Amino acid sequence: MNLLFAEDDALLAQLFQLQAQQAGHAVCWVENGDAAVQQALSYQHDVILMDVQMPVMDGVSAMQLLRQLGFDRPIVAMSAEDVVETGFDLVLKKPLHWDQVQQQLSQFQLAPSAVLQVPLELKNAYIQHVEHALRQLEQLYHEEKWPEFAALVHQLKGSAGSFGLEQISQFAHQFQISREQSGDEELRACAMLFLEQCKACKLK
Template sequence: MNLLFAEDDELLAQLFQLQAEILGYQVLWVANGDLAVQQALSYQFDLLLMDIQMPVMDGISAMQLLRQLGYDRPIIAMSAEEVPATGFDLVLKKPLQWPELQQQLAKFKAIPSIELELPTELKEAYLAHAKQLVQQLATLAEQQNWIDFMAIVHQLKGSAASFDLAPLGQLADQLQKEWKTIPAGQRTERATYFLEQCKACKLK
Protein backbone atom coordinates (compact mmCIF):
# COMPACT_ATOMS: atom_id res chain seq x y z
CA MET A 1 0.00 0.00 0.00
CA ASN A 2 1.28 3.45 -0.95
CA LEU A 3 0.71 6.19 1.65
CA LEU A 4 0.85 9.96 1.22
CA PHE A 5 1.75 11.60 4.56
CA ALA A 6 1.08 15.35 4.86
CA GLU A 7 2.75 16.78 7.99
CA ASP A 8 4.78 19.96 8.58
CA ASP A 9 6.77 18.51 11.50
CA GLU A 10 9.81 16.98 9.78
CA LEU A 11 10.91 14.76 12.69
CA LEU A 12 7.40 13.41 13.19
CA ALA A 13 7.28 12.68 9.46
CA GLN A 14 10.62 10.86 9.63
CA LEU A 15 9.35 8.72 12.52
CA PHE A 16 6.15 7.85 10.67
CA GLN A 17 7.99 7.06 7.45
CA LEU A 18 10.51 4.81 9.18
CA GLN A 19 7.90 2.86 11.13
CA ALA A 20 5.45 2.60 8.23
CA GLU A 21 8.13 1.24 5.90
CA ILE A 22 9.06 -1.41 8.48
CA LEU A 23 5.42 -2.52 8.28
CA GLY A 24 5.59 -2.80 4.51
CA TYR A 25 4.08 0.51 3.44
CA GLN A 26 5.57 2.83 0.84
CA VAL A 27 5.46 6.44 2.06
CA LEU A 28 5.83 9.86 0.44
CA TRP A 29 6.04 12.82 2.80
CA VAL A 30 4.88 16.33 1.91
CA ALA A 31 5.06 19.34 4.24
CA ASN A 32 1.86 21.27 3.43
CA GLY A 33 -1.67 20.90 2.16
CA ASP A 34 -0.99 22.36 -1.28
CA LEU A 35 1.63 19.70 -2.01
CA ALA A 36 -0.71 17.06 -0.61
CA VAL A 37 -3.39 18.05 -3.14
CA GLN A 38 -0.90 17.98 -6.02
CA GLN A 39 0.47 14.57 -5.08
CA ALA A 40 -2.94 13.05 -4.28
CA LEU A 41 -4.27 13.98 -7.71
CA SER A 42 -1.53 11.86 -9.29
CA TYR A 43 -3.54 8.87 -7.98
CA GLN A 44 -0.33 7.02 -7.09
CA PHE A 45 -1.40 6.65 -3.43
CA ASP A 46 -3.92 4.33 -1.84
CA LEU A 47 -4.45 6.46 1.25
CA LEU A 48 -3.72 10.02 2.41
CA LEU A 49 -2.93 10.92 6.02
CA MET A 50 -3.45 14.65 6.51
CA ASP A 51 -2.33 16.84 9.39
CA ILE A 52 -4.80 19.64 10.05
CA GLN A 53 -2.56 22.59 10.93
CA MET A 54 -0.07 23.08 8.07
CA PRO A 55 1.38 26.08 6.22
CA VAL A 56 0.33 27.20 2.73
CA MET A 57 -2.92 25.20 2.92
CA ASP A 58 -4.36 23.55 6.04
CA GLY A 59 -5.56 19.96 6.09
CA ILE A 60 -9.28 20.70 6.06
CA SER A 61 -8.99 23.06 3.08
CA ALA A 62 -6.85 20.49 1.23
CA MET A 63 -9.37 17.72 1.91
CA GLN A 64 -12.29 19.90 0.80
CA LEU A 65 -10.51 20.86 -2.43
CA LEU A 66 -9.73 17.22 -3.20
CA ARG A 67 -13.34 16.18 -2.60
CA GLN A 68 -14.58 19.03 -4.83
CA LEU A 69 -12.29 17.72 -7.57
CA GLY A 70 -13.80 14.26 -7.24
CA TYR A 71 -11.03 12.59 -5.26
CA ASP A 72 -12.60 9.47 -3.72
CA ARG A 73 -9.70 7.67 -2.06
CA PRO A 74 -9.44 7.47 1.76
CA ILE A 75 -8.28 10.61 3.58
CA ILE A 76 -7.40 10.29 7.27
CA ALA A 77 -7.18 13.43 9.40
CA MET A 78 -4.52 13.78 12.12
CA SER A 79 -4.96 16.44 14.79
CA ALA A 80 -4.28 17.22 18.43
CA GLU A 81 -7.64 19.03 18.47
CA GLU A 82 -11.21 17.95 17.77
CA VAL A 83 -11.90 17.88 14.02
CA PRO A 84 -15.24 17.46 12.21
CA ALA A 85 -15.19 14.11 10.42
CA THR A 86 -17.15 15.40 7.39
CA GLY A 87 -15.12 14.64 4.28
CA PHE A 88 -12.57 12.50 6.10
CA ASP A 89 -12.77 8.71 6.23
CA LEU A 90 -11.25 8.68 9.71
CA VAL A 91 -9.95 11.14 12.31
CA LEU A 92 -6.90 10.13 14.38
CA LYS A 93 -5.90 11.95 17.55
CA LYS A 94 -2.31 13.20 17.80
CA PRO A 95 0.10 12.13 19.10
CA LEU A 96 -0.33 9.07 16.93
CA GLN A 97 -0.21 5.76 18.80
CA TRP A 98 1.19 3.00 16.61
CA PRO A 99 -0.94 0.11 17.90
CA GLU A 100 -4.09 2.16 17.19
CA LEU A 101 -2.74 3.34 13.85
CA GLN A 102 -1.96 -0.21 12.73
CA GLN A 103 -5.44 -1.30 13.76
CA GLN A 104 -7.07 1.52 11.81
CA LEU A 105 -4.94 1.06 8.68
CA ALA A 106 -5.76 -2.64 8.75
CA LYS A 107 -9.35 -1.67 7.95
CA PHE A 108 -8.15 -0.47 4.56
CA LYS A 109 -5.67 -3.30 3.97
CA ALA A 110 -4.55 -6.06 6.31
CA ILE A 111 -0.99 -5.58 7.56
CA PRO A 112 0.50 -7.80 10.29
CA SER A 113 0.87 -6.15 13.67
CA ILE A 114 4.51 -5.55 14.59
CA GLU A 115 5.85 -4.00 17.78
CA LEU A 116 8.08 -1.12 16.80
CA GLU A 117 10.96 0.50 18.63
CA LEU A 118 11.80 4.18 18.46
CA PRO A 119 15.25 4.57 16.83
CA THR A 120 17.77 6.12 19.22
CA GLU A 121 19.06 8.55 16.59
CA LEU A 122 15.60 9.90 15.86
CA LYS A 123 14.75 10.16 19.54
CA GLU A 124 17.95 12.12 20.18
CA ALA A 125 17.22 14.38 17.20
CA TYR A 126 13.77 15.15 18.57
CA LEU A 127 15.16 15.76 22.05
CA ALA A 128 17.54 18.36 20.63
CA HIS A 129 14.65 19.84 18.65
CA ALA A 130 12.46 20.00 21.76
CA LYS A 131 15.22 21.79 23.68
CA GLN A 132 15.40 24.38 20.91
CA LEU A 133 11.63 24.82 20.99
CA VAL A 134 11.69 25.39 24.75
CA GLN A 135 14.42 28.01 24.28
CA GLN A 136 12.27 29.69 21.63
CA LEU A 137 9.33 29.61 24.04
CA ALA A 138 11.41 31.39 26.68
CA THR A 139 12.27 34.16 24.21
CA LEU A 140 8.68 34.49 23.02
CA ALA A 141 7.45 34.67 26.63
CA GLU A 142 9.86 37.53 27.32
CA GLN A 143 8.47 39.29 24.23
CA GLN A 144 4.91 38.39 25.24
CA ASN A 145 4.44 37.06 21.71
CA TRP A 146 1.64 34.71 22.72
CA ILE A 147 0.49 33.79 19.20
CA ASP A 148 3.83 32.23 18.25
CA PHE A 149 4.26 30.92 21.81
CA MET A 150 1.04 28.93 21.65
CA ALA A 151 1.79 27.71 18.12
CA ILE A 152 4.91 25.98 19.49
CA VAL A 153 2.95 24.66 22.48
CA HIS A 154 0.49 23.13 20.01
CA GLN A 155 3.38 21.53 18.11
CA LEU A 156 4.76 19.97 21.30
CA LYS A 157 1.31 18.71 22.24
CA GLY A 158 1.01 16.87 18.94
CA SER A 159 4.46 15.33 18.72
CA ALA A 160 6.23 14.90 22.09
CA ALA A 161 4.56 11.63 23.12
CA SER A 162 5.55 10.02 19.82
CA PHE A 163 9.19 10.39 20.89
CA ASP A 164 8.80 9.02 24.45
CA LEU A 165 8.25 12.49 25.94
CA ALA A 166 4.63 12.01 26.98
CA PRO A 167 4.95 14.26 30.10
CA LEU A 168 6.02 17.16 27.88
CA GLY A 169 3.06 16.58 25.59
CA GLN A 170 0.72 16.44 28.60
CA LEU A 171 2.07 19.75 29.93
CA ALA A 172 1.51 21.35 26.53
CA ASP A 173 -2.01 19.93 26.36
CA GLN A 174 -2.83 21.25 29.82
CA LEU A 175 -1.52 24.73 29.01
CA GLN A 176 -3.42 24.87 25.73
CA LYS A 177 -6.67 23.94 27.49
CA GLU A 178 -6.15 26.62 30.16
CA TRP A 179 -4.75 29.41 27.99
CA LYS A 180 -7.94 31.18 26.91
CA THR A 181 -9.11 31.44 30.52
CA ILE A 182 -5.85 32.95 31.82
CA PRO A 183 -6.09 36.75 32.28
CA ALA A 184 -3.64 38.71 30.12
CA GLY A 185 -1.79 39.98 33.17
CA GLN A 186 -1.10 36.45 34.41
CA ARG A 187 0.08 34.88 31.16
CA THR A 188 3.77 35.64 31.68
CA GLU A 189 3.68 34.00 35.10
CA ARG A 190 1.85 30.94 33.74
CA ALA A 191 4.26 30.66 30.80
CA THR A 192 7.25 30.82 33.15
CA TYR A 193 5.79 28.03 35.27
CA PHE A 194 5.20 25.95 32.13
CA LEU A 195 8.83 26.40 31.06
CA GLU A 196 10.05 25.34 34.50
CA GLN A 197 7.95 22.18 34.22
CA CYS A 198 9.31 21.49 30.73
CA LYS A 199 12.87 21.46 32.00
CA ALA A 200 11.97 18.53 34.27
CA CYS A 201 10.77 16.39 31.31
CA LYS A 202 14.04 14.65 30.46
CA LEU A 203 15.21 17.64 28.44
CA LYS A 204 18.47 18.14 30.33
Protein backbone atom coordinates in the same frame (compact mmCIF):
# COMPACT_ATOMS: atom_id res chain seq x y z
CA MET B 1 0.37 -0.12 0.44
CA ASN B 2 1.22 3.41 -0.63
CA LEU B 3 0.64 6.12 1.99
CA LEU B 4 0.81 9.88 1.46
CA PHE B 5 1.85 11.61 4.69
CA ALA B 6 1.24 15.38 4.77
CA GLU B 7 2.97 16.90 7.82
CA ASP B 8 5.09 20.03 8.33
CA ASP B 9 7.02 18.58 11.30
CA ALA B 10 10.03 17.01 9.59
CA LEU B 11 11.10 14.83 12.53
CA LEU B 12 7.61 13.47 13.07
CA ALA B 13 7.40 12.72 9.35
CA GLN B 14 10.75 10.94 9.47
CA LEU B 15 9.57 8.80 12.38
CA PHE B 16 6.33 7.90 10.62
CA GLN B 17 8.15 7.04 7.40
CA LEU B 18 10.53 4.74 9.24
CA GLN B 19 7.79 2.96 11.16
CA ALA B 20 5.50 2.59 8.15
CA GLN B 21 8.29 1.36 5.90
CA GLN B 22 9.38 -1.21 8.49
CA ALA B 23 5.77 -2.41 8.54
CA GLY B 24 5.89 -2.91 4.78
CA HIS B 25 4.32 0.30 3.44
CA ALA B 26 5.63 2.80 0.92
CA VAL B 27 5.44 6.40 2.16
CA CYS B 28 5.57 9.70 0.32
CA TRP B 29 6.02 12.76 2.53
CA VAL B 30 4.92 16.31 1.68
CA GLU B 31 5.15 19.39 3.91
CA ASN B 32 1.94 21.27 3.14
CA GLY B 33 -1.61 20.87 1.91
CA ASP B 34 -0.96 22.27 -1.55
CA ALA B 35 1.70 19.62 -2.22
CA ALA B 36 -0.62 16.98 -0.75
CA VAL B 37 -3.36 17.86 -3.24
CA GLN B 38 -0.94 17.65 -6.16
CA GLN B 39 0.41 14.29 -5.00
CA ALA B 40 -3.03 12.87 -4.20
CA LEU B 41 -4.35 13.65 -7.67
CA SER B 42 -1.70 11.38 -9.15
CA TYR B 43 -3.76 8.52 -7.62
CA GLN B 44 -0.56 6.68 -6.72
CA HIS B 45 -1.46 6.56 -3.02
CA ASP B 46 -4.01 4.36 -1.29
CA VAL B 47 -4.56 6.51 1.81
CA ILE B 48 -3.80 10.18 2.55
CA LEU B 49 -2.82 11.10 6.11
CA MET B 50 -3.32 14.84 6.45
CA ASP B 51 -2.14 17.07 9.29
CA VAL B 52 -4.83 19.66 9.95
CA GLN B 53 -2.48 22.61 10.62
CA MET B 54 0.07 23.15 7.83
CA PRO B 55 1.54 26.14 5.98
CA VAL B 56 0.58 27.21 2.43
CA MET B 57 -2.69 25.23 2.61
CA ASP B 58 -4.05 23.62 5.77
CA GLY B 59 -5.23 20.03 5.87
CA VAL B 60 -8.94 20.84 6.04
CA SER B 61 -8.76 23.06 2.94
CA ALA B 62 -6.71 20.41 1.12
CA MET B 63 -9.24 17.71 1.99
CA GLN B 64 -12.17 19.88 0.90
CA LEU B 65 -10.49 20.72 -2.41
CA LEU B 66 -9.77 17.05 -3.09
CA ARG B 67 -13.39 16.12 -2.36
CA GLN B 68 -14.61 18.90 -4.67
CA LEU B 69 -12.38 17.46 -7.38
CA GLY B 70 -13.92 14.03 -6.92
CA PHE B 71 -11.12 12.35 -4.97
CA ASP B 72 -12.72 9.27 -3.41
CA ARG B 73 -9.85 7.52 -1.62
CA PRO B 74 -9.53 7.59 2.19
CA ILE B 75 -8.29 10.86 3.71
CA VAL B 76 -7.29 10.65 7.38
CA ALA B 77 -7.01 13.77 9.53
CA MET B 78 -4.18 14.09 12.06
CA SER B 79 -4.58 16.64 14.84
CA ALA B 80 -3.90 17.27 18.50
CA GLU B 81 -7.29 18.99 18.66
CA ASP B 82 -10.83 17.83 17.89
CA VAL B 83 -11.71 17.79 14.19
CA VAL B 84 -15.34 18.53 13.34
CA GLU B 85 -15.12 19.05 9.58
CA THR B 86 -16.84 16.43 7.42
CA GLY B 87 -15.03 14.81 4.53
CA PHE B 88 -12.35 12.93 6.45
CA ASP B 89 -12.72 9.16 6.66
CA LEU B 90 -10.95 8.95 10.01
CA VAL B 91 -9.31 11.19 12.59
CA LEU B 92 -6.04 10.19 14.25
CA LYS B 93 -5.38 12.01 17.49
CA LYS B 94 -1.87 13.35 17.99
CA PRO B 95 0.55 12.39 19.38
CA LEU B 96 0.67 9.46 16.99
CA HIS B 97 1.64 6.02 18.31
CA TRP B 98 2.30 3.41 15.68
CA ASP B 99 0.31 0.61 17.35
CA GLN B 100 -2.73 2.90 17.53
CA VAL B 101 -2.21 4.04 13.93
CA GLN B 102 -2.12 0.39 12.83
CA GLN B 103 -5.30 -0.38 14.72
CA GLN B 104 -7.18 2.56 13.20
CA LEU B 105 -5.91 2.02 9.67
CA SER B 106 -6.82 -1.68 9.83
CA GLN B 107 -10.31 -0.74 8.62
CA PHE B 108 -8.67 0.09 5.29
CA GLN B 109 -6.89 -3.29 5.39
CA LEU B 110 -3.51 -1.59 5.18
CA ALA B 111 -1.65 -2.22 8.38
CA PRO B 112 0.06 -5.52 9.19
CA SER B 113 0.78 -5.93 12.87
CA ALA B 114 4.25 -4.85 13.91
CA VAL B 115 5.76 -3.63 17.18
CA LEU B 116 8.35 -0.97 16.40
CA GLN B 117 10.74 1.05 18.53
CA VAL B 118 11.82 4.64 17.93
CA PRO B 119 15.46 4.50 16.76
CA LEU B 120 17.82 6.07 19.29
CA GLU B 121 19.39 8.37 16.69
CA LEU B 122 16.00 9.75 15.66
CA LYS B 123 14.85 10.16 19.27
CA ASN B 124 18.06 12.05 20.10
CA ALA B 125 17.44 14.33 17.13
CA TYR B 126 13.95 15.02 18.43
CA ILE B 127 15.26 15.73 21.92
CA GLN B 128 17.59 18.32 20.40
CA HIS B 129 14.56 19.76 18.61
CA VAL B 130 12.67 20.01 21.92
CA GLU B 131 15.63 21.67 23.63
CA HIS B 132 15.82 24.21 20.81
CA ALA B 133 12.05 24.75 20.97
CA LEU B 134 12.22 25.43 24.71
CA ARG B 135 14.90 28.07 24.12
CA GLN B 136 12.66 29.63 21.50
CA LEU B 137 9.73 29.55 23.91
CA GLU B 138 11.77 31.32 26.58
CA GLN B 139 12.56 34.09 24.11
CA LEU B 140 8.92 34.34 23.04
CA TYR B 141 7.92 34.43 26.71
CA HIS B 142 10.19 37.39 27.43
CA GLU B 143 8.97 39.17 24.29
CA GLU B 144 5.34 38.32 25.20
CA LYS B 145 4.65 36.96 21.73
CA TRP B 146 1.78 34.78 22.83
CA PRO B 147 0.37 33.63 19.44
CA GLU B 148 3.83 32.38 18.42
CA PHE B 149 4.30 30.83 21.87
CA ALA B 150 0.97 28.99 21.62
CA ALA B 151 1.72 27.75 18.09
CA LEU B 152 5.03 26.21 19.17
CA VAL B 153 3.40 24.60 22.22
CA HIS B 154 0.76 23.16 19.89
CA GLN B 155 3.47 21.58 17.74
CA LEU B 156 5.08 19.98 20.78
CA LYS B 157 1.72 18.65 21.94
CA GLY B 158 1.24 16.94 18.59
CA SER B 159 4.66 15.33 18.28
CA ALA B 160 6.35 14.78 21.67
CA GLY B 161 4.30 11.76 22.65
CA SER B 162 5.20 9.98 19.41
CA PHE B 163 8.84 10.05 20.54
CA GLY B 164 8.09 8.78 24.05
CA LEU B 165 8.00 12.22 25.70
CA GLU B 166 4.45 11.88 26.98
CA GLN B 167 4.93 14.43 29.76
CA ILE B 168 5.77 17.18 27.28
CA SER B 169 2.55 16.44 25.37
CA GLN B 170 0.56 16.46 28.62
CA PHE B 171 2.11 19.74 29.78
CA ALA B 172 1.32 21.28 26.38
CA HIS B 173 -2.27 20.09 26.61
CA GLN B 174 -2.59 21.58 30.11
CA PHE B 175 -1.18 24.88 28.86
CA GLN B 176 -3.73 25.02 26.05
CA ILE B 177 -6.61 24.40 28.47
CA SER B 178 -5.30 27.02 30.92
CA ARG B 179 -4.76 29.51 28.10
CA GLU B 180 -8.36 29.16 26.95
CA GLN B 181 -9.61 29.81 30.47
CA SER B 182 -7.18 32.61 31.38
CA GLY B 183 -7.15 36.31 30.81
CA ASP B 184 -4.12 38.29 29.77
CA GLU B 185 -2.83 38.60 33.33
CA GLU B 186 -2.88 34.85 33.94
CA LEU B 187 -1.39 33.93 30.55
CA ARG B 188 2.13 34.87 31.55
CA ALA B 189 1.91 32.64 34.64
CA CYS B 190 0.59 29.72 32.54
CA ALA B 191 3.47 30.11 30.11
CA MET B 192 6.03 30.22 32.90
CA LEU B 193 4.53 27.09 34.48
CA PHE B 194 4.75 25.25 31.17
CA LEU B 195 8.41 26.20 30.76
CA GLU B 196 9.26 25.16 34.32
CA GLN B 197 7.47 21.82 33.91
CA CYS B 198 9.33 21.08 30.67
CA LYS B 199 12.70 22.02 32.12
CA ALA B 200 12.09 19.67 35.05
CA CYS B 201 11.14 16.85 32.70
CA LYS B 202 13.83 14.25 31.99
CA LEU B 203 14.24 14.20 28.21
CA LYS B 204 16.83 11.43 27.87
